Amino acid sequence: MDEALLLKGVEKTFRGHLSIGSHHVLRGVTLTVPRGLIYGFLGPNGAGKTTTLKIVTGLLFPDAGEVSILGQGLGDGSVRARIGFLPETPYFYDYLTGHELLTFMGRLLGIPSPRLVERIPVLLRAVGLLGKEKLQLRKYSKGMLQRIGLAQALLNDPDLVILDEPTSGLDPIGRREIRDLILELRAQGKTVFFSSHILADAEMICDQVAILIRGKVVQEGPLEDLLGGEIQFWDVTVRGAAGMVPPPGCSVLTRLGTQVLIRVDREEVLQDLIDRSRAEGASVRGVVPHKISLEDLFMSHVPGEGSR
């Protein structure tokens, strides 16, 4: 069994009062998370990411479909002990200190006291909060709260770590800290499944991604397969070329004095353009290759403005 998580045709509808305004949120979510990888579950706000994570963590029941976690079905409660979960907006008792929170959560998980005494400092060190554990959570920054939340999710040394929007609301330093911690978890052999609408973060650390749009996975796979190594087009800046007619296959984007910005989508045409520019005494000032980004891929699936 190589999958950490498998979802097949998962459906969920939230029913309004007297069935008025029922909302079909998950429309057959299917995805496979291989073990030992960082898997990004991406989609715009309202796509159904949190609903899916709640089903996986047992907080909600699906209406239909199959879920297998570390090779076990949803009905098998014992698998919960091998999952760590950081909710989207974790509710912390903010009068507790970081240390008290971890102790409290550890007791709820049934971790024996001697084990907790050993484990808590290790986790505090791992998330960079050693020395801050006596501070009340109300004095923690957003980044510190996310890190103590991550420590809480790791208390039971889980094989599968599930994080809901772990980087949202953080500044660039906070986001990098969380990314580094996620990379560290993979290095320890854990599987990380996290949801995000922040594509730049996902692009930096994910091995695989799924893109969820309106309750359906529209694309799934290794990041490099989805993005491809291929260059989509080049933007070429040529100076001193006011009278030059670019070869066929080029499109002129802008002209400013004698400077022309030309877009080219084939390598032969690019070489042709460079040769012709030289022959006419113009100088090529810049050639910028563009690859498809996760953002482009994401936007190509998002109808209209991207959320409902």
Ligand SMILES: Nc1ncnc2c1ncn2[C@@H]1O[C@H](COP(=O)(O)OP(=O)(O)O)[C@@H](O)[C@H]1O
């Ligand atoms: N308990 C609920 N009752 C009714 N609608 C809900 C409930 N939870 C979520 N929704 C709706 O389901 C949709 C998906 O929500 P969510 O799973 O939180 O999306 P995401 O995490 O991708 O932003 C949203 O339109 C949301 O309003």
Ligand SMILES: [Mg+2]
């Ligand atoms: Mg969400």
